[in-house]
Amino acid sequence: MEKNGSFEIKDLKISYKVFNGELQVVDGMNLRLNSGERMGLVGEAGCGKTTTLKSVLGILPSNAVISSGEVLFNGEDVLKFDNKKMQEFRKKNCAMIFQDPSSALNPIFKVKDLMMNGMRNSLAKSKDWKKVAYEKAVSSLRDVMLPDPERIMENYPFQLSGGMRQRVCIAMAIATDRHLLLADEPTTSLDVTIQEQILKLIYKLSIEKKLSVILVTHSMGVIREMTDRVSVMYAGTVMEVGDTKDVLESPQHPYTKALIACIPKLTGSGVAEGIPGRVPDYLNPPKGCRYVDRCPYATAICREEKPKLTDCGKNHQIACHNCGR
Numbered sequence: 460m461e462k463n464g465s466f467e468i469k470d471l472k473i474s475y476k477v478f479n480g481e482l483q484v485v486d487g488m489n490l491r492l493n494s495g496e497r498m499g500l501v502g503e504a505g506c507g508k509t510t511t512l513k514s515v516l517g518i519l520p521s522n523a524v525i526s527s528g529e530v531l532f533n534g535e536d537v538l539k540f541d542n543k544k545m546q547e548f549r550k551k552n553c554a555m556i557f558q559d560p561s562s563a564l565n566p567i568f569k570v571k572d573l574m575m576n577g578m579r580n581s582l583a584k585s586k587d588w589k590k591v592a593y594e595k596a597v598s599s600l601r602d603v604m605l606p607d608p609e610r611i612m613e614n615y616p617f618q619l620s621g622g623m624r625q626r627v628c629i630a631m632a633i634a635t636d637r638h639l640l641l642a643d644e645p646t647t648s649l650d651v652t653i654q655e656q657i658l659k660l661i662y663k664l665s666i667e668k669k670l671s672v673i674l675v676t677h678s679m680g681v682i683r684e685m686t687d688r689v690s691v692m693y694a695g696t697v698m699e700v701g702d703t704k705d706v707l708e709s710p711q712h713p714y715t716k717a718l719i720a721c722i723p724k725l726t727g728s729g730v731a732e733g734i735p736g737r738v739p740d741y742l743n744p745p746k747g748c749r750y751v752d753r754c755p756y757a758t759a760i761c762r763e764e765k766p767k768l769t770d771c772g773k774n775h776q777i778a779c780h781n782c783g784r
């Protein structure tokens with residue numbers, strides 16, 4: 460089997476059980492990541508970005524149901540992993556950085572315990588694993604440019620600033636050589652000056668460590684700077700995917716066009732209008748294209764049939780019945 464860190468989400472469907480029914484949130488999500496690639500994931504609040512990423516690590520809340528689909532890592536379906544295999548996958552192959560670094564770090568442990576525990580599995584076979592783990596942890600803290608790593612190892616999370624905590628999360632993610640980093644709005648809760656540093660750091664590490672990255676962000680500027688490709692998600696499906704430059708400069712899907720038109724221009728006058736309408740009701744979503752009620756180009760077929768992702772250029776796909784309008 461290929462062991463190159465290939466990653467693919469195929470036709471994934473996830474719903475949440477709620478008191479009055481099922482929220483059909485993720486609806487046939489598809490995403491393919493080449494090894495070492497940085498993929499941006501954008502879309503309005505509530506379109507299922509976090510839900511999708513959590514499913515990869517098996518950390519969905521208990522009311523979530525994965526009804527179909529596959530998440531393939533090195534050709535193996537992660538969704539079928541038992542507990543032990545999933546633990547191993549998390550410790551060896553895939554790490555996630557969350558929006559809020561405080562909730563990601565267990566407050567009762569020192570940084571050194573958090574970091575060394577994370578490495579335990581991958582180093583378990585050596586006798587002096589503790590010494591090796593300590594040294595690796597310190598060097599990872601140095602990699603993320605935290606000053607005085609030995610002192611930070613002795614700190615509890617509450618003794619660190621938000622930016623420092625996020626750096627610790629990133630250090631934990633890179634301390635063992637993993638293939639895949641899921642970064643879910645990693646800088647939203649941070650100071651603007653720190654945001655840039657953290658993003659640059661993720662970029663640098665992704666190149667140095669040949670990490671594949673899925674980066675969720677609401678900023679098209681960050682997408683432009685950081686990613687090779689971008690997937691535009693709407694209400695649980697990918698509407699457009701392509702090389703970042705192509706998608707930003709010549710978006711093909713009506714939703715992407717509208718999303719890009721919302722970016723306030725420095726030279727423009729007034730405030731951007733936003734996209735009229737709202738994300739569909741997940742209890743009773745439209746049968747066909749989920750964007751149908753907001754799309755100015757919708758035709759009869761859009762109500763009936765879900766559009767599939769199809770080529771609309773080199774490396775560029777959209778899910779739209781009225782492609783090219």
Ligand SMILES: Nc1ncnc2c1ncn2[C@@H]1O[C@H](COP(=O)(O)OP(=O)(O)OP(=O)(O)O)[C@@H](O)[C@H]1O
Pocket residue numbers: 475476477482484502503504505506507508509510511520522741
């Ligand atoms: N535990 C849950 N129970 C019920 N519904 C949930 C649960 N978690 C999320 N949802 C719903 O699923 C939808 C998708 O949520 P998700 O957090 O994946 O969106 P998102 O794209 O990450 O949004 P944001 O950009 O705001 O982070 C939302 O409508 C949300 O209300």
Ligand SMILES: [Mg+2]
Pocket residue numbers: 508509510643
């Ligand atoms: Mg989210």
